[in-house]
Each structure stands twice: as C-alpha cells, then as structure tokens.
Amino acid sequence: xxxxxxxxxxxxxxxxxxxxxxxxxxxxxxxxxxxxxxxxxxxxxxxxxxxxxxxxxxxxxxxxxxxxxxxxxxxxxxxxxxxxxxxxxxxxxxxxxxxxxxxxxxxxxxxxxxxxxxxxxxxxxxxxxxxxxxxxxxxxxxxxxxxxxxxxxxxxxxxxxxxxxxxxxxxxxxxxxxxxxxxxxxxxxxxxxxxxxxxxxxxxxxxxxxxxxxxxxx
Amino acid sequence: xxxxxxxxxxxxxxxxxxxxxxxxxxxxxxxxxxxxxxxxxxxxxxxxxxxxxxxxxxxxxxxxxxxxxxxxxxxxxxxxxxxxxxxxxxxxxxxxxxxxxxxxxxxxxxxxxxxxxxxxxxxxxxxxxxxxxxxxxxxxxxxxxxxxxxxxxxxxxxxxxxxxxxxxxxxxxxxxxxxxxxxxxxxxxxxxxxxxxxxxxxxxxxxxxxxxxxxxxx
DNA sequence: ATAAAATTTTAGATGAGTCTAAAACAGTTT
DNA sequence: AAACTGTTTTAGACTCATCTAAAATTTTAT
Numbered sequence: 001x002x003x004x005x006x007x008x009x010x011x012x013x014x015x016x017x018x019x020x021x022x023x024x025x026x027x028x029x030x031x032x033x034x035x036x037x038x039x040x041x042x043x044x045x046x047x048x049x050x051x052x053x054x055x056x057x058x059x060x061x062x063x064x065x066x067x068x069x070x071x072x073x074x075x076x077x078x079x080x081x082x083x084x085x086x087x088x089x090x091x092x093x094x095x096x097x098x099x100x101x102x103x104x105x106x107x108x109x110x111x112x113x114x115x116x117x118x119x120x121x122x123x124x125x126x127x128x129x130x131x132x133x134x135x136x137x138x139x140x141x142x143x144x145x146x147x148x149x150x151x152x153x154x155x156x157x158x159x160x161x162x163x164x165x166x167x168x169x170x171x172x173x174x175x176x177x178x179x180x181x182x183x184x185x186x187x188x189x190x191x192x193x194x195x196x197x198x199x200x201x202x203x204x205x206x207x208x209x210x211x212x213x214x215x216x217x218x
Numbered sequence: 219x220x221x222x223x224x225x226x227x228x229x230x231x232x233x234x235x236x237x238x239x240x241x242x243x244x245x246x247x248x249x250x251x252x253x254x255x256x257x258x259x260x261x262x263x264x265x266x267x268x269x270x271x272x273x274x275x276x277x278x279x280x281x282x283x284x285x286x287x288x289x290x291x292x293x294x295x296x297x298x299x300x301x302x303x304x305x306x307x308x309x310x311x312x313x314x315x316x317x318x319x320x321x322x323x324x325x326x327x328x329x330x331x332x333x334x335x336x337x338x339x340x341x342x343x344x345x346x347x348x349x350x351x352x353x354x355x356x357x358x359x360x361x362x363x364x365x366x367x368x369x370x371x372x373x374x375x376x377x378x379x380x381x382x383x384x385x386x387x388x389x390x391x392x393x394x395x396x397x398x399x400x401x402x403x404x405x406x407x408x409x410x411x412x413x414x415x416x417x418x419x420x421x422x423x424x425x426x427x428x429x430x431x432x433x434x435x436x
Numbered sequence: 437a438t439a440a441a442a443t444t445t446t447a448g449a450t451g452a453g454t455c456t457a458a459a460a461c462a463g464t465t466t
Numbered sequence: 467a468a469a470c471t472g473t474t475t476t477a478g479a480c481t482c483a484t485c486t487a488a489a490a491t492t493t494t495a496t
Binding site: 095099114 | 303306307308309313316317320321323324325326328329332333336
C-alpha cells in the first residue's frame, strides 16, 4: 500500500495531466502540492521506483498504467465520500472537500464497494464530476465553459472548475444550482462579462465566474 | 491536532487504565502497541510535553484530563463508525475493527456529529461497548463475565471482552448472539467449562470462551 | 552560438516515529 | 546493604517527507 503523501501526489499528477497531457513538470506539481521543487523531485523518484510514474531526469513525468489506476481509485473514493456527506450527512457542497481529502485514503475494498451500493451507484459527485466505477471507468461529460458560449447559446449547468468554498458559496448566494438551464442573453465585449437567463431571472456574471462554470450544450 | 500515532497511543493507554487504574507501565503499553519499550518512552515524553499524560520518569503514567477527553473522542468515533459499517454497509461484527481503526482518525466535528445523528444516536457498538456522546459521557453497563456466574444463574449476553475476528466468528458459528439470554445449567469444576442454555438449546463452552463473554444479570 | 534565465536535481539538514544496544534505575533476595 | 533481576531510559541509527542552498541542466534571448 501507498502512503498518504504518495497518494496525494498521484492525485495531483492526475489532475495536472488534463492541463499538461504531454507530461507534467516538477514546478507545476510543486505549485499544486504547495511544496518545493526539490521535494517533488524526491517524491517523483520514489514513485518512479514504485512504477507509478514514468520519469526521465529533467524531462517531466506521467502516470504509468499502475499509477493511473491508483489515482483513479483514490478519486473514486473521494467523490463517493462527497456524495455520502451531502446526501446522508447534511453537508453542503462547499463543505465536503476537506473531509473527503481525509476519507479518500481509507483502505478497504469492501468499504468502497458497499458505500457505492449504499449511495445507489452515483455517477456524479456534488460538483458534477464523474465518479469512476469499481473498474475505474467513468464517462467524461462533453462540456464547455460558460465563458465559451456565444450570445444566444444555452445549456445545462453540469459542473464547476473551481470548487473552492468561496466560489461555491457565491453560486449558492446567486441561486446558481447544478442542473439549471442557462442562456446567454448578452455578452459584453469589453470585460467578457455575460448577461445570463436562469430560472426565469436575468443576472450578469463576470468572466471569472463564467470561466469556472461547466455547461452541457443541449 | 494530534498525529495518528499519538492518537493510537492515547487509545491504548485508555484501555490499559482499566486494568491498571493506578498507572500504566512502559512495558505494558509496549506490548499493547506491539512495539519496543524505548519507542514508548519516546512517545510518552512527547505526550507529556503536550499535556496529554502525567508522567514521571520510572513511575509510569496516566492520561491527563485533556488526554482522557481526546482518547474518549477517538473511541467515540471508532464505535460510531463500527455501527455505520454494520448497520448501513453490511459489514459483520468481526469485519469492522480494522476499518474503524482507520476511520477513527478522521478530523471533523461536523462529520462525527452528523454521523451520530444519521445512525440515530446509538449507545452501543456492534460488540456491546458503550458509545460516548458528544460531551464524552457514556454509561458503563453493569456487567460480569459469564465465567463468573454460578450454576443456576442467568443473564443477557451484552458484550465481548475479546473482539478478535476468530472469537467473533466462533460465536457466530455457535449462534451466540448479542442480546440472547444465557443460563448456566452446569459448571464443570475440573476445567471450569460451563453447560449453558440459550435460545432453548444447550451447549458446553470452555473457560476461555466464558471468560470473554459479558453478561448483564437480570 | 553563447550568455542569461529558468528549471530541475543533488547535497545536506530537520523532525517524527521507530529500532537496537547499552546504561540507569527500582525492587527483591540473600 | 550489596547483588541480582527486571524495567525503563538514553544514545545513536534508520526511514519518510520535507526544507534550504548550491550545482547541473535545459530553455530562452541576444
């Protein structure tokens, strides 16, 4: 089994590979992990020895097949626990991350499988992210950022890019909830802010907001 | 907050204090923790600096008020998770310990409180042990060992002393379940084995078994 | 193409938790 | 009260994950 630290690195590399499909750099991972490049190098060496990443000095790294499977299983656990916290324990979607970060490291195949069953085999976590099944398979929803929509286009709010407490609480305050239909009424060229229609109301959101909202076009 | 290791030591000291109310020795704790006396001394020094135990060199140690509160809160979490695993996730009582050992270290007041509510504020874990409430209060059930009962006496099976997988599975195999009424039909003087009546059936159990079964006299 | 800048790795140190081996101490026996 | 026995503590070492500072390498810019 792997240490908490190793698992956290694997998860971080997984997330960074979306942005850097050709390979992740030491500095990028150091920033993500809020640590120093030298610490990253040390850890990557260890992960490389354990066959979890493919690594050549100075050339960046990628998850190996084993590393990918391990990362996906941690993400599966993280997201299942998030569903548990929201659906069963009255947590709101902005409160779950920290606790799920702890729970994702619990080692028990039976626990994960039974939790999945208990929750009704959910396919999305409270932020709209897909939950891998026991085999590690999950469908990446075909989604775009709200900021990429043009005037007149519309879609369903299916996920957030930034899942920080502050952003999620902002969305709650504005009543922007997962599953709502959003239509671009107008787009301001100067600052890229958009006037949207949602649940019969109109509101204007800045580019910083629209750039963190995922939309499924209908 | 405390490390996993510190928390495990506190829990072990808590359990040992029942057997050694006047103070726990280094060797006793080393055996309980399956480690060496020197490691225990190191850790006790640390716990002592953090005001979790009262310690004087060569004189043994006891939990301080803070240490006791901390230990009780870990035990509360352990037992709540055990209930969750058995009641909601189809675990049997012999499968829960290992996973609860991991889950007990999750740090979130809200999680513990909501879990307690979700489970209906249980007062006993699957092995009959009392679950402390949020204030750390719990009632110690007035119970005796089955081996202490005399011929003709009877009571309810309310808990186990040994909660190892093998012992719990043995009880399952013999259909000896928590809550059953047990009566001593006969006691063999030579080996202290007892013939008991339970659920209308009679069976003979050795002293090793009867010495690990807690009975509440009715 | 070479110098400057940025990135990455190495070297050496630290703290947590553990170990073995040796020293210090406590309790008991003679 | 001195010696023996068993317990406890200390000393020094190891691994893990981290750090700072310096060296090595790659990338960028002139």
